[in-house]
Amino acid sequence: MIKIGFGLLWLGIIAYAFLFAPPNQPDTFELIKNLSTGQWQGINPLVIALFNIMGIWPVIYSAVMLIDGRGQKIPAWLFAAVSFAVGAFAVLPYLALREPNTQFSGEKNTLIKLLDSRWTGIVLTIGTTILVGYGLGQGDWGDFVQQWQTSRFIHVMSWDFILLCLLFPALVGDDMARRDLNNPWLWLITFIPLFGPLIYLCIRPPLPEAKSELIPS
Numbered sequence: 001m002i003k004i005g006f007g008l009l010w011l012g013i014i015a016y017a018f019l020f021a022p023p024n025q026p027d028t029f030e031l032i033k034n035l036s037t038g039q040w041q042g043i044n045p046l047v048i049a050l051f052n053i054m055g056i057w058p059v060i061y062s063a064v065m066l067i068d069g070r071g072q073k074i075p076a077w078l079f080a081a082v083s084f085a086v087g088a089f090a091v092l093p094y095l096a097l098r099e100p101n102t103q104f105s106g107e108k109n110t111l112i113k114l115l116d117s118r119w120t121g122i123v124l125t126i127g128t129t130i131l132v133g134y135g136l137g138q139g140d141w142g143d144f145v146q147q148w149q150t151s152r153f154i155h156v157m158s159w160d161f162i163l164l165c166l167l168f169p170a171l172v173g174d175d176m177a178r179r180d181l182n183n184p185w186l187w188l189i190t191f192i193p194l195f196g197p198l199i200y201l202c203i204r205p206p207l208p209e210a211k212s213e214l215i216p217s
Helices: 003-017 028-037 045-071 075-087 088-097 110-116 119-140 143-149 151-165 167-178 182-187 195-203
Strands: none
Touching: 003 075, 003 088, 003 151, 028 045, 028 151, 045 075, 045 088, 045 110, 045 119, 045 143, 045 151, 045 167, 045 195, 075 088, 075 119, 119 195, 143 151, 151 167, 167 182, 182 195
């Protein structure tokens, strides 16, 4: 039933984005290009901060999805990679298709070791804190609200951010089980928007190393 709910939510946000969100503005492509290349002159710092945070979210999700994907029939790496471009639009179908997975089999490769490291969580937290401070301290909320009301890009990106905040706890239960964690407060922390998942990545213990079996001579 939960999987069906994720699937229906995915279809719902696609329909909303194309049918009910504000229209695209003529300068949308130019705005995206400037945001991507660091040409930020004249762009509201709130938009700059949000755009860059939307690049951090996929790394946060990858730190759980790629580990969870080790026991899935579907390629988690594909959904994680696409999420760098479309955010929750890629995470939701993964949540709808995945199966419960409380085990991690095999050895950790270099990428898994990097994503599993607490230092990755710490670096992401520092970067996010800088971006949030910059956006809140320098941004123009009146201008942002106006863009949210008139620009499909800003409007959908804002809802995408909210969805990513809400969906992360759905992956945490199995991730905690893989680490033999039995602390409901740690799961509840992940409901704190944006910083809850970052705190989780900073304090979760690493996955147990795979034990190599001795082969009798």
